[in-house]
Amino acid sequence: MKPVLVLDVVGLTARQIGERTPHLVALARRGAVSPMDAVLPAVTLSAQATLLTGRLPAEHGAVGNGWYARELGEVALWRQSNALVAGEKLYERARARDPRCTVAKLFWWWNLGARVDWSLTPRPFYPADGRKIPEIYGTPRPSAQAPGFDDEVQRALGPFPFFDFWGPRAGLASSRWIAAAARYTLETKRPTLTLVYLPHLDYDHQRFGPTAPSSLGALTEVDALVGELVAAADAQGAETLVVSEYGLEPVDRPVHVNRALREAGLLAVRDTPVGEVLDPFASRAFAVSDHQVAHVYVNDAAATGATRAVLERLAGVAQVLDAAGQRAHGLAHPRAGELVCVAARGAWFTYYYWLDDARAPDFAPTVDIHRKPGYDPCELFVDPALRAPRLRVALRLAQKKLGLRYLMDVIPLDATLVRGSHGRLPDDARDGPVFLSSTPFERCGGAPTGSRVDPCSFPERVLALLERP
Numbered sequence: 001m002k003p004v005l006v007l008d009v010v011g012l013t014a015r016q017i018g019e020r021t022p023h024l025v026a027l028a029r030r031g032a033v034s035p036m037d038a039v040l041p042a043v044t045l046s047a048q049a050t051l052l053t054g055r056l057p058a059e060h061g062a063v064g065n066g067w068y069a070r071e072l073g074e075v076a077l078w079r080q081s082n083a084l085v086a087g088e089k090l091y092e093r094a095r096a097r098d099p100r101c102t103v104a105k106l107f108w109w110w111n112l113g114a115r116v117d118w119s120l121t122p123r124p125f126y127p128a129d130g131r132k133i134p135e136i137y138g139t140p141r142p143s144a145q146a147p148g149f150d151d152e153v154q155r156a157l158g159p160f161p162f163f164d165f166w167g168p169r170a171g172l173a174s175s176r177w178i179a180a181a182a183r184y185t186l187e188t189k190r191p192t193l194t195l196v197y198l199p200h201l202d203y204d205h206q207r208f209g210p211t212a213p214s215s216l217g218a219l220t221e222v223d224a225l226v227g228e229l230v231a232a233a234d235a236q237g238a239e240t241l242v243v244s245e246y247g248l249e250p251v252d253r254p255v256h257v258n259r260a261l262r263e264a265g266l267l268a269v270r271d272t273p274v275g276e277v278l279d280p281f282a283s284r285a286f287a288v289s290d291h292q293v294a295h296v297y298v299n300d301a302a303a304t305g306a307t308r309a310v311l312e313r314l315a316g317v318a319q320v321l322d323a324a325g326q327r328a329h330g331l332a333h334p335r336a337g338e339l340v341c342v343a344a345r346g347a348w349f350t351y352y353y354w355l356d357d358a359r360a361p362d363f364a365p366t367v368d369i370h371r372k373p374g375y376d377p378c379e380l381f382v383d384p385a386l387r388a389p390r391l392r393v394a395l396r397l398a399q400k401k402l403g404l405r406y407l408m409d410v411i412p413l414d415a416t417l418v419r420g421s422h423g424r425l426p427d428d429a430r431d432g433p434v435f436l437s438s439t440p441f442e443r444c445g446g447a448p449t450g451s452r453v454d455p456c457s458f459p460e461r462v463l464a465l466l467e468r469p
Contacts, residue, residue, distance in 0.1 A: 001098050001466045003238035005186070005194045007229060008051075008108060009222060010044070011201035011210070011422075013247035015430040020219045023227030024436065027240065031437040032444070035429035036453040038246055040329045040342070041293035042423050042432070045078075047245035047455070048109050053087035054459040056330030060087045062110075064290040065375060067335040068297045073280055075288055075373040080121060082114040090459040091116055091193055094466055100192075101466070104185045107178050107197035112137070118149050118189055120181060122165060134162030153181050165199070167367045168382045168410070172221050175200035179225040183232045190236060193466065196229065198222060205248040206377050209419035230438070239465045241444070242436040243458065246422040249431065251348045254415035255316035257287040257294050257341060258353035258374075264310045266303060267353060275361035276354050278373050287341065289349035289374035292423030295337030308339060316347035318424070348421035351376060357413050365409040376411075377421070383412035437461075443468060 014035045017024045027033075039050045039057065041064050049055075049062035057063045062085055066077030082089075091103040092115055103116040111121035116139070123137030138150025147155070154160060157180050164173035175198045182196040200222045204214040226242065233240045258278070261267040268282035280286060284300040285307040296311065298304050311320045319325070319342040326332040326340055343349060351374025354360050363371045367379045382389045389410055396408045426432035435453040437444050445461035448454075453461075 001094070001101050001192050002468045003190070003192050003194075003233075003236055004462060004465045005182075005229065005233040005238050005240045006196065006462065007226060007240065007242045008048070008195070008197045009201065009226065009242055009244050010197070010199045011205050011246065011248050012222075012242070012244040012434055013431050014434045015247075015428075016210075016219055017434070017436075020216060021223040023223045023230060024242065027226070027230060027242065027438055028436050031439045032441045033434065033436045034441075034448045034451065034453050036243065036433040036435040036455055037429070038425050038432040039455055040331055040425055041290060042246035042425065043291055043293070044245055045109055047433070049085045050455050051243065051245075051458045052089045052110065053085065054090075054456045055087045056456065057336075058327070058330045058332045060085050061333050061335055063331060063333050063336045064288070064293060064295060066288060066290065067295060068280065068288055068337070070297070075278075075280070077288075077372070077375070078369050080109060080112040080123070082110045082112060085110050089114070090462055093459060094193055094463060097463070097467070102189070102191045102193075104189060104191040104194045106182055106185065106195065107199075108195045109197075117191065118185060120150055120153065122160075122162065124162070134160075136160045136162075153184060156184055157181060166369070167379055170203045170380060172200055172218075175222060175225060179229055182229055186232050186236050186238070193462070194238075198225060200225070202248075203380060205420040206418060207380050207420070209250040210248045211250065212419070215420075233438075239444075239468070240438040241462065241465070242434070244433045246433055247426055247431045248420040248422045249345065249426070250419060251346050251421045252416075252419070253316050253344075253347040254350050254418065255314060255343060255347050256350050256352050256415075257289055257296070257311070257314065257317075258351065259355060260310050260314050261285050261287065261296075261307065262353055262355065264306065266307055266310065269353060271359075272361075275364070276359045277361050278353050286353070287349070287351075287374070288337070289351045290423060291375055291377075291421050292343035292348050294341040294349045294374075296339040296341060298338040304338060311339065311341055316344050317341050318344040318347075342424050343421075345424070345427065348377075348418065348423070350374070350415045352413075352415070360413060362409075364413060365411045367408065367411060377418045378412050378415060381412050381417050382410050383414075384417075385412065385414075386410065437465075439465065439468075
């Protein structure tokens with residue numbers, strides 16, 4: 001098989017490829033470029049599952065970056081088990097065609113338990129005393145004969161900059177490290193198929209909007225990383241594909257779905273010593289908000305009509321999809337909510353369910369992607385209302401070093417700070433995902449249908465490149 005490098009440049013759109021991205025322009029000129037249709041919801045875990053399986057969420061089951069696990073009574077966000085995605089994965093199909101095919105999966109999601117030869121993914125330690133220790137997880141695992149792949153790469157490159165991957169410090173350093181890990185893997189392991197995730201555009205696009213000066217600068221920064229990786233692939237005789245999962249749009253209207261449901265008497269909370277927490281067992285309806293899409297779980301069928309009425313009256317909600325609407329969008333799956341809200345242009349959905357910030361739960365002003373029952377882009381900011389934020393951070397770090405319990409409570413509860421989001425289908429295909437290839441379309445699965453690449457065709461396109469003579 002011919003080696004192939006696949007770069008997932010999160011947030012990249014066809015409209016953004018131009019004078020600020022000379023390496024992407026050069027790649028398109030030597031091969032092919034086209035907008036790619038978005039998956040609903042246009043979020044990381046759903047989109048990546050579709051790219052890996054060639055199926056829509058109704059089949060592979062990744063209905064968002066998380067969902068309500070009804071049998072557990074818990075909201076589960078950002079889970080990584082490969083077994084949560086139904087369907088044969090791209091690399092499994094490649095191996096079935098040629099057992100000699102080797103695969104590296106670097107920071108793509110659904111990594112734990114994936115049947116690949118080398119993998120790296122974020123995986124912190126959570127000690128019993130409540131701390132979080134940043135770390136990554138890799139395969140192969142350590143043995144008596146060799147260190148684990150994660151240890152090997154970190155010995156070569158230094159520790160992964162975990163706090164630059166998510167949170168207020170998130171920025172170029174994490175993507176630069178991942179790109180270096182990809183080059184190391186290409187040079188030392190020579191995989192047949194290498195999947196690499198570069199998150200850089202996501203950060204300032206959400207903080208300030210996709211057309212802000214810092215966001216435009218991020219385009220040039222990630223383009224430079226792409227140029228380095230294309231050169232490394234060329235040196236190995238590999239073809240390169242660049243894809244994205246979604247495009248981001250400017251937003252200025254946070255929509256508090258859960259607060260509306262609570263005010264209507266449909267959502268219940270439990271009052272605890274550390275603030276109010278969502279009570280899914282007592283709630284007749286509540287939402288798991290995920291950027292511009294919200295799965296609304298209706299525990300009491302008799303409340304479906306009232307729930308829908310609340311949602312349809314809520315400013316910033318463009319669509320409320322029932323079972324039929326979900327089927328039309330390839331989203332009908334048992335994990336999906338009984339109703340699914342899609343935001344209007346310029347709007348996005350918060351997870352907030354409390355009515356008074358004084359009763360917000362203790363995890364609200366922290367970076368806590370697993371405890372919050374919905375996505376929180378405010379984790380990209382330090383609260384501007386803090387008089388001395390650096391002093392607050394220094395104090396919390398001192399408490400950590402002394403072994404004291406602490407909360408890194410520096411995240412704002414002001415959703416109006418967020419200026420970019422994604423999740424809804426783009427109004428213009430040029431503002432959605434993109435597909436680039438180092439070789440013409442006729443060599444990677446054929447011309448797009450109706451001028452746009454179908455994301456479900458992605459596995460076949462990669463396989464076509466792998467099987468090129």
